[in-house]
Amino acid sequence: MPTLYEALCADSEASLADLKACFKRRALSVHPDKQGGSKEAFQLVYAAFERLSDPAARAKYDQTLQDRSTALGSSGVHLPSATRRPKRRKRQQQQENHKSSRVTRSSTSSGGIGNGNISNKSNTSATDISSNNNQTSNSSSRHSQVPSNTQSLREKNSLQMQAWNKEEIRILCRIQRLLKQLTRTERQQIVSAVLSQELRVALADWVTASRSAQPGDSGANKNPDHPIRSDVTVSKRLCTRGSTEDGVASCSSGSSGISDDEDLEQECELFAVCDSTCDVDLDLGGDTPVLDPMVLCDDACVDDQQFKAEGRSIDHGSKEQDPMPASRGASEVKNISCQQIGGRLYYRASMSLGNLNVRARSCTDLAVAVDHLILLTALKRQALCADDLPGASSVAAKTIVERTQLAYEQLKKDAGPGAFADLVATFSLHLKRKYWIGGSSMYTPRCKHLDELIPTWRRFLDLQRGLIQDGSGGTGYLNGLSRAMSPAKLEEHWKHFKQIYLETWGAVSERDRQRQLDRVEVMVAANAPYREKMLQNWNLKSMRREERSQRRLKRAPPAEQAKLLAIRWADLRANRLLRSRAAAARGLDQRRRQRLREAQLAKRRAKAERRERWQRMTGQGLSMEQLWARGE
DNA sequence: AGGAATGGATATACCGGCTA
DNA sequence: TAGCCGGTATATCCATTCCT
Numbered sequence: 001m002p003t004l005y006e007a008l009c010a011d012s013e014a015s016l017a018d019l020k021a022c023f024k025r026r027a028l029s030v031h032p033d034k035q036g037g038s039k040e041a042f043q044l045v046y047a048a049f050e051r052l053s054d055p056a057a058r059a060k061y062d063q064t065l066q067d068r069s070t071a072l073g074s075s076g077v078h079l080p081s082a083t084r085r086p087k088r089r090k091r092q093q094q095q096e097n098h099k100s101s102r103v104t105r106s107s108t109s110s111g112g113i114g115n116g117n118i119s120n121k122s123n124t125s126a127t128d129i130s131s132n133n134n135q136t137s138n139s140s141s142r143h144s145q146v147p148s149n150t151q152s153l154r155e156k157n158s159l160q161m162q163a164w165n166k167e168e169i170r171i172l173c174r175i176q177r178l179l180k181q182l183t184r185t186e187r188q189q190i191v192s193a194v195l196s197q198e199l200r201v202a203l204a205d206w207v208t209a210s211r212s213a214q215p216g217d218s219g220a221n222k223n224p225d226h227p228i229r230s231d232v233t234v235s236k237r238l239c240t241r242g243s244t245e246d247g248v249a250s251c252s253s254g255s256s257g258i259s260d261d262e263d264l265e266q267e268c269e270l271f272a273v274c275d276s277t278c279d280v281d282l283d284l285g286g287d288t289p290v291l292d293p294m295v296l297c298d299d300a301c302v303d304d305q306q307f308k309a310e311g312r313s314i315d316h317g318s319k320e321q322d323p324m325p326a327s328r329g330a331s332e333v334k335n336i337s338c339q340q341i342g343g344r345l346y347y348r349a350s351m352s353l354g355n356l357n358v359r360a361r362s363c364t365d366l367a368v369a370v371d372h373l374i375l376l377t378a379l380k381r382q383a384l385c386a387d388d389l390p391g392a393s394s395v396a397a398k399t400i401v402e403r404t405q406l407a408y409e410q411l412k413k414d415a416g417p418g419a420f421a422d423l424v425a426t427f428s429l430h431l432k433r434k435y436w437i438g439g440s441s442m443y444t445p446r447c448k449h450l451d452e453l454i455p456t457w458r459r460f461l462d463l464q465r466g467l468i469q470d471g472s473g474g475t476g477y478l479n480g481l482s483r484a485m486s487p488a489k490l491e492e493h494w495k496h497f498k499q500i501y502l503e504t505w506g507a508v509s510e511r512d513r514q515r516q517l518d519r520v521e522v523m524v525a526a527n528a529p530y531r532e533k534m535l536q537n538w539n540l541k542s543m544r545r546e547e548r549s550q551r552r553l554k555r556a557p558p559a560e561q562a563k564l565l566a567i568r569w570a571d572l573r574a575n576r577l578l579r580s581r582a583a584a585a586r587g588l589d590q591r592r593r594q595r596l597r598e599a600q601l602a603k604r605r606a607k608a609e610r611r612e613r614w615q616r617m618t619g620q621g622l623s624m625e626q627l628w629a630r631g632e
Numbered sequence: 633a634g635g636a637a638t639g640g641a642t643a644t645a646c647c648g649g650c651t652a
Numbered sequence: 653t654a655g656c657c658g659g660t661a662t663a664t665c666c667a668t669t670c671c672t
Contacts, residue, residue, distance in 0.1 A: 337644045346656080352642045362656065426658080434639050446658055519660095637670070646661080652654095 004048035004061060012062075016053060020374050023049035027370045033338070033345065034366075043334055046373075054381050171569050172203055178558055178565070186558065194562045199569050335376070336369050351376040353383050353404055355431060356457065359446075361424035372423055375415055382407035401457050408450045427453050429460065431501070435531060436494055437523035444504045445512065459500050463493070487535060 005012050010022040023045065028034065030041035051057045175195070179187050191200065339346045339362070347369035348362040358379065360372035383404040412420050426446040433442065447453045498520060506513035 334643075339645070348644090348657095350643070355641070357642085359657095364655090424657090428658090430641080432640055441660075441662090443659080633672100635671090638668080640665105640667090642663100642665075644661100644663080646659105648657105648659085650655105650657080652656105 003065060004052055007044050007048040008052065010052070019049060019052055023053075023374065024367065024370050027373075028367055031366060046334060049374075050377055050381075053377060168202075168569065168572055171565050171572070175199075175203060175562060175565050175569075178561055190559050190562045194559060194566050196566060196570065198573065199566055202569075335373055336366075349373040349376055351380050352430075353380055353400070355429050355460075356404065356453070357428050357430050357443075359426050359428075361422075368422070371419070375411060375419065375423055376425075378414065379404075379407050379411050382410055401454060401461060405450060405454060424448075429453065429457060431460065431497075433494070433497065435490070435534060436527060437520065438527040438530060440523045442501055442520065444501075445508050456500070456504050460497075463496055463500065 005014075007026075008019065008022045009026055010019055014022065026045045027042060027049075030037045030045055032039050032042065051061060179190070195203070335349055335351060337348050337350060339348070346362040346364055347366050349360040349369050349372035351358045351373075358376055360369070360376065363369055363372075383400065383406075415423070426448055427450050428446045429444040431442045431444075432440075444453065444456055501520070502513050502517055505516045
């Protein structure tokens with residue numbers, strides 16, 4: 001398997017400009033339209049360029065190569081720049097670090113949730129950048145510690161799980177499930193009022209043990225970098241979001257949720273199962289594994305939807321990103337479409353950023369299209385990981401719109417007026433609303449300047465945010481309907497959405513607006529049967545939900561249930577204690593009996609010996625003194 | 633728990649119309 | 653009328669949710 005450097009035919013110490021040149025050279029030779037080219041080869045080359053052109057992803061990749069070469073032994077293995085980075089590269093790196101440190105410092109200290117969650121095909125995140133740029137950061141050192149502790153932690157937890165019997169495990173499971181159904185405040189009340197100190201600690205151990213002792217469990221993190229969820233950073237983030245949502249005093253001052261104070265860490269570790277008002281210190285520090293608060297937090301605490309609304313996808317870390325997504329279309333080449341007109345081939349580079357589609361002009365020269373692709377790749381990288389943009393302070397807190405705008409301005413400067421003008425980029429937003437228009441798309445008119453589209457983009461984004469706050473879950477109108485949103489509310493959103501959409505077209509011309517209105521109405525009408533079906537489903541589900549809630553009302557309240565479980569737990573523990581004492585007593589008794597048996601045996605043996613001696617003595621007619629004199 | 637369904641995101645092909 | 657661009661349709665991917 002060739003390395004990415006080999007795929008690009010680039011030196012491991014190549015600068016960005018070198019990489020661009022190498023990519024262009026290779027792309028032109030391996031494109032399917034060229035002799036001996038193929039889509040696979042082109043995709044490999046593009047994937048390599050996409051990754052290596054990103055400094056953070058490149059550093060990460062270099063590190064991976066270095067680790068691999070260390071594991072295999074240094075001989076005969078191609079070592080990338082990270083292993084033996086020459087002075088020139090090292091100096092460059094230092095300069096980059098120095099330049100970006102001022103920019104990234106604020107985002108690093110505020111945690112960079114947003115960036116950390118950005119899904120990037122090249123496996124890049126701002127968190128990675130900051131950790132790579134700043135080797136002494138706390139998060140990176142914590143991450144590096146996690147795997148080393150994992151094994152011993154697993155063994156310990158496995159032993160701990162063996163110590164519980166089936167019934168105790170069942171009770172712990174039920175309490176955990178019960179607590180998960182409650183809000184944070186209710187949970188805290190019940191935990192502090194009903195659960196004993198011993199039960200809380202057992203619950204904490206149980207949660208950690210069940211997580212780490214079953215690595216194949218679906219709940220466990222399958223990411224090899226973080227074998228268990230003992231990452232304090234993640235825990236903090238989850239807790240912070242949860243506390244904000246529940247209206248409890250926030251753990252962090254910033255929206256990103258990761259501050260650097262240790263109190264926060266402790267609070268987050270304790271809040272899941274232990275009340276902070278408890279006057280006895282819980283021994284969760286030291287050797288005790290870090291508790292995973294997520295297990296007992298409300299699932300809704302994880303406010304991923306907010307990020308999704310910004311056009312960012314959530315990196316759950318559970319799936320390996322495909323380094324080479326399949327190409328689409330007849331050209332079979334990702335990001336460069338091809339069309340034959342009048343016997344000539346036209347190429348056109350395109351790129352998507354969230355729901356923003358960027359397209360370059362079409363051209364007959366593949367080399368020009370590759371140049372365009374290089375520019376668009378830079379735009380995408382900078383928009384998704386805008387930490388390296390000058391003046392992008394607190395960029396983690398910015399929305400995808402603001403970051404794209406920054407990246408766009410930067411691209412204009414970097415590419416130079418000539419190259420940028422040659423791109424003739426056009427921008428449009430692609431929007432889908434399956435519930436209303438089925439599989440068809442709605443899209444804004446193409447703009448020659450991103451600035452023209454920004455206000456519209458913001459409006460759609462705000463609308464989407466409102467939809468999430470209304471409880472749709474942010475995954476779309478249909479899911480919104482099937483969950484918490486009423487059909488009436490849904491319709492209201494659709495009207496608003498349509499209004500923005502038509503206004504966008506109306507800004508071009510009234511004729512366009514009318515044309516789009518007609519088109520949308522046709523699509524909406526065509527999709528009526530589908531909506532009818534969904535409404536029926538929604539009614540059925542609503543009825544089912546209602547029945548469930550009625551059943552729940554008949555059940556004992558959660559506090560009562562928890563109390564009963566806690567009593568059962570205490571009984572079990574008491575019985576277990578009694579049994580262990582009885583067993584201990586039995587053990588003592590057995591040892592005494594054994595000693596007695598041994599003593600009796602010794603006595604019997606001595607008696608038999610005496611009898612034997614006596615018989616010998618009397619048989620030979622000897623006296624006792626004579627016998628002793630013979631030494632017997 | 634795991635497969636199926638869903639729907640947003642992404643990417644590309646195709647076509648019609650404008651313009652030099 | 654060739655060259656190019658904007659609008660549209662659609663294929664595919666993938667995360668999430670639903671259903672059994």
